[in-house]
Amino acid sequence: MRIVIINYGAGNIQSIKFAIQRLGFEAVLSDNEAEIRNADKVIFPGVGEASSAMEKLRATGLDKVIPTLTQPVLGICLGMQLMCNHCEEGNTQGLNIFDVDVVKFDGSEKVPQIGWNQIESLKSDLFKGISESEYMYLVHSFYVPLTNEAIATTNYGIKYASALQEKNFYGVQFHPEKSSKAGAQILQNFLEL
Structure with missing residues (x-):
């Protein structure tokens, strides 16, 4: 299986690569359009600030490539946003x-949200074998409000969408690569989609 982690200078790339290795797979870091398009699975990571991350994607043309991908794509944290x-x-x-x-x-909540919180209302094969109210590791100051595309929610003063799906695109606000066994299970599930 060809797994590509989109390399655009995001902060959590190596920890995702190591998490994939622990599952017995190799992932390639790449910003090459052909390599990304030919992958079986694509992971779109993200730790950092939205506007500068978007500038990097535009500079490499990846802002045009990512929305047109047809294989399963997993956005993590800023990647999802x-x-x-x-x-x-x-x-x-x-x-x-x-x-x-x-x-x-x-501002009624402590910002950023850092640490472990529960995911609930799980609605996708991405969460196969994950129990309702499982804890995941999160670090973020911005969130996605509840939407029809939500496949998991989290409560942090307000209930928000902590995972999304639209066709072949999946997004998780939490960091599966830092979320112990349950996070590893979610990565495994993504690779099996």
């Missing part, structure tokens, strides 16, 4: 894969 229409962080236009905008926590 950039797949939405718009992000309040840096007033950033997204990739318009998920029809929802990313907004900032309103």
